[in-house]
Amino acid sequence: MVDAHQPGFSLNNSVQEVYVNGTWGWPVAWRDMFPVLIQLDSIHLMPNTPDRLMWKDGNDLVEHSSSQVWHSIRRRAEEVDWVILVWFPQCIPKHAFLMWLVIRRKLLTQDKILQWDFTRRKNMNMMCCLLCYANVDAHDHLFFDCNYATQVWIKIRDKGGISSVGPAWNAIIDWLGARANSKSAINFISRLIVAAAVYFVWQERNARLFRNQTTPPDALANLILQTVRYKLIGVKFKECNRVRRLLEAWEIYNNLDDKGG
Ligand SMILES: [Zn+2]
Incomplete structure (x- = not known):
């Protein structure tokens, strides 16, 4: 008591x-x-x-x-129509996070930083895209209008079934958006590829800006494809001839789900 x-x-x-x-x-x-x-x-x-x-x-x-x-x-906003392009089952989280920032134009590119810091405007080098030295460091330029990024895009887009789409960001987002509700393997892969491309181009930009390290566009494209391939190896797909041919193009032969339709 x-x-x-x-x-x-x-x-x-x-x-x-x-x-x-x-x-x-x-x-x-x-x-x-x-x-x-x-x-x-x-x-x-x-x-x-x-x-x-x-x-x-x-x-x-x-x-x-x-x-x-x-x-x-949490504060819950209206669901946006691009949500499925960024967050989807089996996405690569760090790529999805960067994709989200790019869609919302939130990366700290030099054009944004210069809006706050007028003293830097005198230094033209600060404004320059370090991937091509021919334009400004800005969202629409980096993804993938930049000469460097365009070379990367052209090398990777075929594997994601996006051969017909040029390097302009809006065109890519429109293309993905038109297929947003599709659950087909190729649309899953195309979303993985775009997010991986965004991630690695931004990494390359940062490596040049902060570490003075450069990777040629061909090598970066290979890194993107290799990363997406490793992801695909871990994913179980439902078996059908179309998916089998698709995976063979990625040199993946054994992750089909036999029980699938
Ligand atoms: Zn550039």
């Missing part, structure tokens, strides 16, 4: 040491000091019932889970 005159509570006390025989054992003096304790009188606990962690979501009391908490505290 809790002694009302010598409370002796510590942080290690459990509820059952405070709530005894259907009443809360707070010392009277505490009730004067902390009136909130009086409100607890109306709360009656069921004996011999295991503890459960709950989350109050508005007026609803629900089982606690981190996803439940996240969904109730």
Whole structure:
């Protein structure tokens, strides 16, 4: 029993040491000091019932889970029509993250930084794209209008069934968007390729800017294809002749799901 005159509570006390025989054992003096304790009188606990962690979501009391908490505290905007181009099952998360930034025009390219820092405008080198030295470091240029990036794009697009699409960003996004609801293997691969291209071109730009390291466009294109290929090796596809031929073009022979349709 809790002694009302010598409370002796510590942080290690459990509820059952405070709530005894259907009443809360707070010392009277505490009730004067902390009136909130009086409100607890109306709360009656069921004996011999295991503890459960709950989350109050508005007026609803629900089982606690981190996803439940996240969904109730986050600000939820309207779903955008490009969401599936960025986040899809079996995407490569770090590529998807960068793809998201590019679609939202959030990368810190020099044209953006110069908008804040006028003193830098005198230094033309700061504005220059380090992949081609012929234009400014900006979203629309890097993906993939830049001469360097265009060479990369032309080398990788065939493997994703995007041969007909030029290096202009809007054209690529329109092409992917028109096929956004397709679950076909080739559309999955085309999304992987575009996201990987965005990721590696940005990496190359940063390697030149911060580490003075350069990779030729052919080598970067090979790196993109190799990365997508490794991803594809880990994915189970439903078997059909079209998918088999597609994977053979990637030199992948053994990850078809025989049970698939
Ligand atoms: Zn360039």
